Structure formats: structure tokens, C-alpha cells
Amino acid sequence: MVTASPTPGTGEVVERVVETVLPTRHGTFRMVGYLGYDGTEHVALSVGVHDDAVPDVPPLVRLHSECLTGDGLGSWRCDCGVQLDAALARIAGEGLGVLVYVRGHEGRGIGLLEKLKAYRLQDAGVDTVDANLALGHPSDARDYGQAAAILADLGLPRIRLMSSNPGKEEALAALGIQVVERTGMFVPEPPDSVFYLHTKRARMRHDAPPEASVWQELLDGRVPVSASSSEDLQLVERYGPLVAQPTAVVAQMAQSLDGFIATRSGDGAGLSGAADHEHLHRLRALVDAVVVGAGTVVADDPQLTVREVSGPHPTRVVLDPHARVPHDATVLVEATSPTLWLVGPDAQVPGVADHVTVLRLPTTDFAPAEVVATLRARGLGRVLVEGGGRTVSRFADAGELDRLYVTTVPVLLGDGVPGLRVQPASQIGDAPRHPSRRFVLGDDVCTELVMR
Numbered sequence: 001m002v003t004a005s006p007t008p009g010t011g012e013v014v015e016r017v018v019e020t021v022l023p024t025r026h027g028t029f030r031m032v033g034y035l036g037y038d039g040t041e042h043v044a045l046s047v048g049v050h051d052d053a054v055p056d057v058p059p060l061v062r063l064h065s066e067c068l069t070g071d072g073l074g075s076w077r078c079d080c081g082v083q084l085d086a087a088l089a090r091i092a093g094e095g096l097g098v099l100v101y102v103r104g105h106e107g108r109g110i111g112l113l114e115k116l117k118a119y120r121l122q123d124a125g126v127d128t129v130d131a132n133l134a135l136g137h138p139s140d141a142r143d144y145g146q147a148a149a150i151l152a153d154l155g156l157p158r159i160r161l162m163s164s165n166p167g168k169e170e171a172l173a174a175l176g177i178q179v180v181e182r183t184g185m186f187v188p189e190p191p192d193s194v195f196y197l198h199t200k201r202a203r204m205r206h207d208a209p210p211e212a213s214v215w216q217e218l219l220d221g222r223v224p225v226s227a228s229s230s231e232d233l234q235l236v237e238r239y240g241p242l243v244a245q246p247t248a249v250v251a252q253m254a255q256s257l258d259g260f261i262a263t264r265s266g267d268g269a270g271l272s273g274a275a276d277h278e279h280l281h282r283l284r285a286l287v288d289a290v291v292v293g294a295g296t297v298v299a300d301d302p303q304l305t306v307r308e309v310s311g312p313h314p315t316r317v318v319l320d321p322h323a324r325v326p327h328d329a330t331v332l333v334e335a336t337s338p339t340l341w342l343v344g345p346d347a348q349v350p351g352v353a354d355h356v357t358v359l360r361l362p363t364t365d366f367a368p369a370e371v372v373a374t375l376r377a378r379g380l381g382r383v384l385v386e387g388g389g390r391t392v393s394r395f396a397d398a399g400e401l402d403r404l405y406v407t408t409v410p411v412l413l414g415d416g417v418p419g420l421r422v423q424p425a426s427q428i429g430d431a432p433r434h435p436s437r438r439f440v441l442g443d444d445v446c447t448e449l450v451m452r
């Protein structure tokens, strides 16, 4: 049970002494200085917290325990400094919150020099809990009374706490502060802190970071070294090679067994099945830009966003030498993600929405290499060419594709909008044989060709 003793004679646990502002690299904070009944000095850095108004939503709060070595000296024995930075950045980003820098908490309340003695024991292999105990201290000697009194003084009886330590939440609740939500403070772990963080989780009830899902790791640009389920293994095998290529041009086409992407009337919706759809959305999520020809926008009015899986939307790129896509096309009016509208030198372009950038190319050829170079110059390294048949075929013929995924759907259309139509080979032996793999996607089969 945490207790707080009031200042003799005043009944106050802390006294508000001074108020100023603190400009930082994260933004400018209101800074209030407090004096505890025992002479301890604290500061509260806040954004969006005013004496005369109670915030509508409980603010983000970080009670940051003083750590000279981590916060001030850049120590890698603990994650305090990284957490301090992350908390200030998050508060500034939300525009509503407080970081109480709690003095007197150094070394989990045992003081700086005692913490250094604990470090010395840890150098010899003792863990952080046993080191405290060996020195005659509790594993955690912190008192939250003054921190709770500061929150009460700021008019914040209900808060969202940023902490991985359930003990902090319990201590605040016992002091009358209602924690409506607690979110772990997960930051990149400094290399020398691994054993310390492991001990906090194993022996001090600290939350462990959520295990990154295999898909999230791929989205973050890492190829997981292991996978625990067959679904995860499939994701690693399917998309790992692409993730390992930060600059790559890939294309995806779904076509009937006889090579069409739509019927004569242009009906192509629902050709391939749900698994192929999911595969397409995974590719979109993994690339920086998705490229389509103007014909595809005219025929299908696609959104080109990621909806079937989690992941960021790519930049949408429309190749439109004569600016013929309708001005109310989804990619031009819906600001879900940026759109690059590539047009020729003489194309008439109307005024566009903020999310649309018009890029004028010097000729109407739109050579694939020129398109790729234009995107690279804008930092769009991984590119998916998604349609239609002519656009994908031009990229293939130009030798600009690193990977080509062709999903064949077990249906015969007889005639219609052609899918892939590359330059003809006169002899079988002249047709390049690229390394290939196959994935079964429900009733459909996707063949991946490694083109270069």
C-alpha cells in the first residue's frame, strides 16, 4: 500500500511553486515545478492541460521515474532514456498529456549510489531484483504519493497511463487516481538491457511487448527467421523474397486459362477468387507504389488501396499520356492515399485535389524505364504494376520487371480483353525460361516468375 505524508503544518503532499514553458525538440511544453513535503523537487511537462478546463478525454500520462544514467547519460543498461523521449513525442503528438518527471525515484527509489552498487552486483551476474534485496532494499521502493498529488493538482483524476508496469496503475488507484487505460511503453530495446528487461518481465510483472506477427514483421521490412504455423511459414515463403528487395518492380495479373482478363463486354469483376484477391492486397501493402494504365481506371475505376489485409496504402500511379481518365475517378477524388497522375506534355489537366500530384513527362511514350526512374526519384522504390494487360506486358517486354505473378483462373472466356501479350518468340527455345514457383490460391494457381 502506498502512502503519502503531508507537509507538516500545511496538509499538502506537494506545493505548486513555479510555472514556465520548456521548448524541446518534441515541441513546447508547459512546465510546472513542484516541491514535495520532504524537499523533493519535481516537474510536470504538459500539453493541452489548463487549470481552468477539465479535458474531455482523459489525458495521456507518463510518470517517469528519475534515472540519471538512462535519461541524462545515455546508458544502455536500461530503456529509460528511450522511453522518456518516446513519451514526450507521443504527448506532443496527441496534443494532450502530461509527463511527470518524478524525482526521488532514482534506482526504483533506492537512490543513485545504491543503484550503482546494484549495478556492480549485476556485473557479477545477479539480476536486478536480487541485487536490490542483497543490498537490504525492497525490489521496488518507489512511493507514488507526490506524483498522484501532482496529477490531482493539475486537475486530472482520470488518466490514460503510459507504462508497462501494472504496479504503477495499482499505486495510483490506491491514491485516488483512476487509470482508464494503461498502454505499455514499448521502445527499441538497448542492446545491453536485454537481461534487465527480461528480469522485469519475469519477476516484476512488467508487460512484454506484443509478439510481432509474421505479417507485421514483413510489413516492417524484416523477413522473420522462424514461423510457428503453416500459415505464417507460407507468408514468409511467399513474400519474404520481395521484402528482401527494397527496390523491385513486380507485376500481378489474374487471367482466364485462355489468357483474358475480362469478357468482350469488359466484365472482369470477380474473375479470380478470394485468395487471389488477398494476395493482390498483400502485394499492395508491401510496395510503395501501385501503377495502372489509364484504361484500367476508365474501365474499372479501382481504389488501389489495401483493404483485405492490414498494411499501408501504396501511392497510386496512373499512366495517362492524354489525361483521359474521368475527373471523378476514385483515385482522383478519394484522398485515402496519394495519387501521382503521370500525363504527357500536351495533356489538358483540370484542377486537382490536394492528394493528387500531376507529373508531366516530356513525351507520350511513357517508357517503363522512365516511369520507374520517375518513381525512384520520388523515393518510391518497390513498385507493383497492376494492370491492365497492355501495361503489364509493356513492362515485361521492356525488361523492367523483377517478378511477375500470373494467377490463372480455371475458366475459359473464349474471347475478351487480353491479359499478358508479350513479344512473340519464333522458336520454343527462344522464349526465356525464368525461374518460377507456384502457389495454389483456392481454385486458382499463381505462378511467380523471377524475371531478373
Ligand SMILES: Nc1nc2c(ncn2[C@@H]2O[C@H](COP(=O)(O)OP(=O)(O)OP(=O)(O)O)[C@@H](O)[C@H]2O)c(=O)[nH]1
Pocket: 063, 065, 066, 067, 068, 077, 078, 079, 080, 083, 105, 106, 107, 108, 109, 110, 114, 115, 118, 119, 122, 128, 132, 162, 163, 164, 165, 168, 185, 196, 200
Ligand atoms: N535498483 C535498480 N534500479 C534500476 C535499475 N535499472 C533501472 N533502475 C531504475 O528503475 C527506474 C525505472 O523503472 P523501470 O522498472 O525501468 O520501469 P517502470 O518505471 O517501473 O515502468 P514503465 O512505466 O513501463 O517504465 C528508474 O528510476 C531507474 O533508475 C537496476 O538495475 N536497479
Ligand SMILES: [Zn+2]
Pocket: 067, 069, 070, 071, 078, 079, 080, 081
Ligand atoms: Zn533507467
